[in-house]
Amino acid sequence: MYIRGILTVALINIIAATGLSVFTGFTGLFSLGHAAFMAIGAYTAAILTYFYKVPYYVALAAGTAASGAAAAVVGYPTLRTKLRGDYFAIATVGLGEAIRVILENLKITQGARGLPGITQYTTLPVAAALTVVVLFVARNFVVSVYGRNAVAVREDPVAAEMIGVRLLRTKMISLIFSGCCAGLAGGLYAHYLSFIQPVMFTMVQSTQLTAAVVCGGTGSLTGPALAAFLFVVLPELLRAAQMWRLVLYGLLLVLIMVFRPQGLMGFRDITFSTFLPAAGRGKGGAAHGIR
Amino acid sequence: MLQTVVTGLAIGGIYALMAVGYSLVFSILNFSNFAHGTVIMLGAYAGYFVLTLAKAPFPVAIVGSIISGAVIAVANEGLAYRPLRIRNAKPLYFMISAMGVSILLENLVYATIGAHFYSYPHVFEMENVVIGEASIGILDLFALVFSTVAILALHLFLQHTRSGIAIRACSYDMTVASIFGAKLDRVIGLVFLLAGGLAALSGVFLGMKYMVYPTMGWITNKAYVAAVIGGLGSLPGAVIGGVLLGLLETFVSTYISSTIRDVFSFSMLVIFLLVLPTGLLGRNVEEKI
Numbered sequence: 361m362y363i364r365g366i367l368t369v370a371l372i373n374i375i376a377a378t379g380l381s382v383f384t385g386f387t388g389l390f391s392l393g394h395a396a397f398m399a400i401g402a403y404t405a406a407i408l409t410y411f412y413k414v415p416y417y418v419a420l421a422a423g424t425a426a427s428g429a430a431a432a433v434v435g436y437p438t439l440r441t442k443l444r445g446d447y448f449a450i451a452t453v454g455l456g457e458a459i460r461v462i463l464e465n466l467k468i469t470q471g472a473r474g475l476p477g478i479t480q481y482t483t484l485p486v487a488a489a490l491t492v493v494v495l496f497v498a499r500n501f502v503v504s505v506y507g508r509n510a511v512a513v514r515e516d517p518v519a520a521e522m523i524g525v526r527l528l529r530t531k532m533i534s535l536i537f538s539g540c541c542a543g544l545a546g547g548l549y550a551h552y553l554s555f556i557q558p559v560m561f562t563m564v565q566s567t568q569l570t571a572a573v574v575c576g577g578t579g580s581l582t583g584p585a586l587a588a589f590l591f592v593v594l595p596e597l598l599r600a601a602q603m604w605r606l607v608l609y610g611l612l613l614v615l616i617m618v619f620r621p622q623g624l625m626g627f628r629d630i631t632f633s634t635f636l637p638a639a640g641r642g643k644g645g646a647a648h649g650i651r
Numbered sequence: 652m653l654q655t656v657v658t659g660l661a662i663g664g665i666y667a668l669m670a671v672g673y674s675l676v677f678s679i680l681n682f683s684n685f686a687h688g689t690v691i692m693l694g695a696y697a698g699y700f701v702l703t704l705a706k707a708p709f710p711v712a713i714v715g716s717i718i719s720g721a722v723i724a725v726a727n728e729g730l731a732y733r734p735l736r737i738r739n740a741k742p743l744y745f746m747i748s749a750m751g752v753s754i755l756l757e758n759l760v761y762a763t764i765g766a767h768f769y770s771y772p773h774v775f776e777m778e779n780v781v782i783g784e785a786s787i788g789i790l791d792l793f794a795l796v797f798s799t800v801a802i803l804a805l806h807l808f809l810q811h812t813r814s815g816i817a818i819r820a821c822s823y824d825m826t827v828a829s830i831f832g833a834k835l836d837r838v839i840g841l842v843f844l845l846a847g848g849l850a851a852l853s854g855v856f857l858g859m860k861y862m863v864y865p866t867m868g869w870i871t872n873k874a875y876v877a878a879v880i881g882g883l884g885s886l887p888g889a890v891i892g893g894v895l896l897g898l899l900e901t902f903v904s905t906y907i908s909s910t911i912r913d914v915f916s917f918s919m920l921v922i923f924l925l926v927l928p929t930g931l932l933g934r935n936v937e938e939k940i
Contacts, residue, residue: 390743437925447928449743450683450879454920457872461913563872567750574747604762610755617748618734 364484365552370592371487372548375494377572377588378581379541382498384570385578386507387534388514389439390449392566393456394542399561400459401427401543402550403469406478409551411468416481420547427543428536430459435535440528456566463558474557475550482552490548494541498581501537510534511579542569575616654785655905656898661791663897664798665860668853669874670881670889671802672846678822678884679842682742683875685749686727687850688868689756694720694851695858695867696760699769709774713855720851721844727752728843736839753868760865769863794856801852802890805845809886814841822884873900876920882930891931 380394405423408414414422438451464472501507509530512520521527550556572591576583591609598605669691676684698716701707707715731748779786787795809815820828821838829835853874857867873896881892896916904912923930 392746438921441925441928447924449746450875451921451924453872454876454917454924458914458917458921461917465910465914564754567747567754571747571750574744604758606758607755607762610751610753610758613751614731614748614755617740617744617751618731 366593366596368482368484368487368552369549370589371484371491372482372545372552373569373572373588373592374491374585375487375548376542376545376569377576377584378494378498379538379545380569381538381573381576381578381581381584382501382507382510382541383534383538384573385580385584386502386514387510387531388578389531389535390570391452391535391538392449392563392570393452393454393459394538394569395561395563395565396452396456396459397427397431397539397542398546398549398565399463399556399558400430401546402556402561403463403475403546404543405547406475406550406556407468409481410475410478416479416551420544420551423547423550424540424543427546428540430543431536431539432532435532435539439531439535452566453563456561456563460558460561463561469558472558474555474559476555478550478554478556480551480554482548487548487552490544494544495581495585498537498541502581506530506533514579571613575613653783655901657782657785657787658791659898659901660894661787661795661897662901663894664795665853665856665893666874666877666897667890667893668798668801668849668856669871670877670893671805671886672849672853673871673875673878674881674884674886674889675842675846675849677878678886679818679825679839680732680736680742680745681884682745683749683883684846685746686731686752686756687846687874688871689753690720690724690727690847690850690868691854691857691871692760692863692865692868693723693756694847694854695863696764696769696854697851698855699771699858699863702772702774713852716851716855717848718851720849720854721847723756724843724847724850725840727847728839733836757865757868764865766865769858771859771863774859790859794860798853798856801849802886805849806886808845814838818842873916876916878930879920880923880930882932885930885932888930888932 376394376398380391384390401423403423404426405419408419408422409416434452434455438448438455463469469475502510509520509525510533512523512525513527513530517527520530546561568591569588572588573584576585576587595605595609598608669687672687672690673684676682676687694716697719698712701712701715702709705711731752732745735744735748774790779788780792809819817828817833817838818841820831821833821835825835828838854867857870861867874893877892877896878889879892880895881888881890896919899919900912900916903909903915
């Protein structure tokens with residue numbers, strides 16, 4: 361039971377980190393406010409099943425859509441002004457905190473006390489299946505035209521614009537996709553823990569996601585997934601060490617930044633072609649379905 | 652009305668003190684030092700322990716706190732930022748490293764000192780000084796005066812000493828400054844020394860006004876907003892931003908509602924970034940090609 365629980369949480373984190381990886385790793389924009397998108401997904405889905413008795417999967421989809429919509433609303437003004445990399449990150453910090461404070465003061469979210477007793481629908485197989493789906497879609501996205509545009513934007517926005525890549529559009533698609541992933545992860549999370557509270561979605565959570573992407577390797581999908589997995593599992597293995605495990609976590613972040621800034625995987629990826637050389641060709645068709 | 656202004660100024664003074672530390676680091680290294688809040692927290696603890704365990708008088712506690720804050724900040728720079736600097740890493744790597752440091756130190760405090768809330772012993776009488784129609788606590792007045800003095804001293808230092816000129820030169824262009832003989836490592840060390848000292852000082856004031864606890868460093872999110880409003884990297888900007896934010900927050904919580912105060916501050920941050928990303932007094936932040 362205990363191990364299943366950890367695995368479920370780890371898979372949920374993989375979903376969120378994969379989404380962020382598309383935005384940060386492949387488009388080169390840093391967000392420190394993705395916990396807010398998780399919060400929106402979690403609260404939308406939870407409120408729907410809790411107060412309105414909406415079926416679980418419909419609620420999950422609604423949470424995903426709500427986060428995607430929030431990403432669009434948030435992304436349009438901030439990405440349009442072409443805020444420099446770290447200023448954009450700062451803006452996302454502000455947005456994340458603002459959304460958290462709003463959740464703490466709304467009536468339907470029951471403020472800082474949170475929503476207890478959400479029915480536990482998320483199981484390990486559900487999380488696993490959705491993780492596979494998200495990874496698959498993300499991989500197709502990355503090898504599609506949109507993904508390649510995104511990489512061009514990451515490498516050199518000016519040059520990308522000159523050859524006809526529409527910067528705002530590319531960044532928006534990437535942000536909305538990653539917002540949707542975060543929302544899905546949030547909805548799964550709420551229905552796994554059966555309790556949500558605004559405090560769960562602070563900047564620390566956002567940082568953990570960004571850190572997973574950076575530590576896993578920007579420009580890789582499996583790296584961040586692996587890092588997100590390790591970030592959940594390692595602290596559990598160290599649970600005996602109590603408070604010290606978070607000390608170690610902080611230390612680990614600094615050490616990775618200092619000694620291996622390209623991340624665990626660098627730009628490499630574990631794909632099907634790693635095992636089956638012929639199967640790893642992306643046609644990019646699936647990417648059309650995710651906008 | 653006047654009362655609100657006075658209260659706002661007292662809070663704004665502490666925000667300004669914290670924001671100055673942020674801006675100082677930002678002006679040199681161009682990244683947001685999220686570990687600044689942790690130094691504030693540790694400074695508050697240091698002041699508290701000097702005051703209670705060593706039973707030292709208050710001025711000694713302030714000096715002790717400033718020294719420990721400065722030492723921690725310099726050590727932080729040397730261990731967590733210098734290796735990145737040598738490699739010319741992107742600002743975001745610095746930011747994540749700073750996050751790591753702040754998670755590390757915060758939880759180190761949890762693990763060693765514990766999660767208790769400590770309240771400072773009463774150094775000042777709980778009396779109020781009445782100015783016209785408004786009254787201000789002696790503690791607030793002291794904090795306001797002391798913050799002003801500290802910021803003025805910093806300003807004079809930056810304007811009139813050789814090291815101060817070196818810092819200002821480096822904040823414009825590090826490479827050129829180093830060609831002209833500024834020793835980068837020393838200048839950056841000095842910047843962290845100053846920022847750490849100011850952080851610890853504001854930590855002591857915060858601790859005296861509220862309490863000392865491991866997560867108190869998160870209040871610097873506000874100082875951060877102040878620094879952005881004023882223009883990251885600009886010291887006068889940080890002061891103006893701090894005072895402005897203090898006043899606005901006090902007005903919002905007096906006349907509208909104290910619960911939406913934080914929504915208000917963070918929306919300010921976002922609005923400023925969208926409309927005026929350089930802040931009130933900031934320099935141009937166009938992407939370099």
